[in-house]
Amino acid sequence: MAMLQERERLSVERRPFSEIDFAAFPSFPLVDLQRAAEQVGNTIFIEGLDTALLTQPTLMDELGRFLCSLSGPADLHVSVRVAVRSGIPCETLLETLVAAFGPDAQELSIAPLSEADVRRAARTDGVPPTEFVQYVRAVRAGPLAAQPATLRMLLSLWRAGPRPPVRREVLYDLGVRQLLRESQKTRRQRANSDVDLYLGTLDVEGRVAVASRIAAMMLFSGRPIIDLDADAATDSALSIEAAVGGDEPTERGRVEVRRTGVHEVVGTSLFRSEGGDRFAFAHPSLMDFLAARFLNQRKMHLKQIAPLIEVAEPSLNPIALDRSEVASWLAATNKDLFDWLVEYDPQIVLRSGIARQTNEERAKLARGLLAANAKGLLNHEELDASGDLVLISTDLSSELAGIVSDAGLSTEQRVFAASLAQFVGEGMPPATLLRVGRDPREPFDVRAASLEALA
Structure with a gap:
């Protein structure tokens, strides 16, 4: 990815560069390297070392000797970029280059990939960039997409089809294992x-x-x-x-x-x-x-887990801010913790994805969200950005209809109920939403949310 970005930058700046894929040659490509090095101001990109090393065990030594030979004529100003996957034994090559070139020889690590990088990688792999990015956001897999090793895994899962995994814990389990295979x-x-x-x-x-x-x-x-x-x-x-x-x-x-x-x-x-x-x-x-x-792994009970994730002096929300993510992961597998969090901070449960929960538990979570919203405890910006409300069950259609149409409730409660209503499909009575949406006496926000739910 980093090499691709630099090649694109050089193309825009109209500066010369050469690409040499060692995997495409049966032996050390000395002639091609010499030809590339003779071009003043050239940048040479070397790739495919991991594959070539399987059949050419002396390749690193030969590459080191060739690169050291470039330390002579200073007016050539040739730059060389050698890309290797983590785990490839290149420490001897690095030591050789440092001895020959001093601080001009550097070992660099890949920075976290940006959304533009992810889109570029998807496009290169023949994966629709926009759809792939939407998928990554929907399953909250951004940290996995930001690492080259796990981005490759996500793209492979997408290509394997017909539907990539949607459970966040499945993706993270696969991602962790992939990262643990990539040694440095x-x-x-x-x-x-x-x-x-x-x-x-x-x-x-x-x-x-x-x-x-x-x-x-x-x-x-x-x-x-x-x-x-x-x-x-x-x-x-x-x-x-x-x-x-x-x-x-x-x-x-x-x-x-x-x-x-x-x-x-x-x-x-x-x-x-x-x-x-x-x-x-x-x-x-x-x-x-x-x-x-x-x-x-230790099958800990709620009384054992709670002290690890609670704040020292609980107020309205007993969950420590820096423990909310681990609480979210735990809620996906621990029923007692799930019930406890639904009462105190249901939005934490929603972050983990609840695809593995039953309809009854999804309904319980929806009621918890409605209660938290009535107390003004929900972060609506996060809910809107994550799209997590799509996980809510259809079992609450009649309850939501009652809240949306109840003029005695606050505007905020009715708008949020309508927001949930748009995810319950055919179970939500459209007549209720249509009536509220068309009634000029209703608050504008309630009308707009009701009509949006119908759409």
Whole structure:
């Protein structure tokens, strides 16, 4: 994606560049590289190394020798961009280039992708960009679309059809596993010189289990960073020593949590570097999802969970702001917590998507939303932006009709009921909405919402 953006920029600026895909050559493409390097001011984009290395194990050494030969004539001003997937062993190449070019040789990580990047990637893959972005928003998968590895996964799911997954927890489970497969070997070796730590002793299930423990410890201790240097750990970061010890359950048995396993997990694309030996999750929502998974694995009861997500001094809303996302994930699988949150903050439940809940539970959530709205506790901007109201059940059609037509209720309550009504399909009596929408004595906002529900 980054290479594509830079090529587009060079095209707009009418500056020369060459593309060399190593995967398309049976051997080292020396002639093509030399020809590209002879063009003054040229930018050479090198791709396909991961595929070519499968049949050409000495490729990195040959590339290093060729690039070092460019350090001679300074007036050529040739730039080279080498793209490699995370996990490709390129640390020797980097060391060679740093020795030859000094600070001009840099290792860069991909920044989170923007919506424009996602649209460009979708278009390149033959996926309708607008429809794909709408899908990503609908399932709240933006953090997954912002990472190249999981964006590829989302695009693959879309292409596989006929309908991509709509349950957010399914997408996040797939996304976490994909990120845990993407290792960042160079970064991990820089974080600790003990190469034995990075041989890859855990399978994906084991990595998920270790990552879940780290997530829970970071979230519930209020430390969004983990420090792999035990001697430099501070109160603001989770120490690696605190994370190791004991074991975690997986589908294949229990896995011991050792220093090697923590290093292995932190060295994947699930984490991002915060400088030195300090790392954070690539996106906070990934930490929330895995922390919820950690609690679910232990089948914790409401009385055990509540202290972890409550504010110290509850008022109208007992849920701590920085725990609302993990509460949302938990509500999708814990019935007691679902019922509790419906009473105190039903909007949190709505964030997780409720596709797995029964019609009865969706009706209960809708009533909770109506009650919260009557108290002025809903964030209507979030509801409008997320489109989550589409998840509401049809079971409340008669109740909603009664609220919409009740002139004794506040305008806000009646408008919100009409907003819910537009998602209940044929179950909502159209005559009620039509009558209210046409009545000039009704408040304008109520009339408009009723007619919009009919549309």
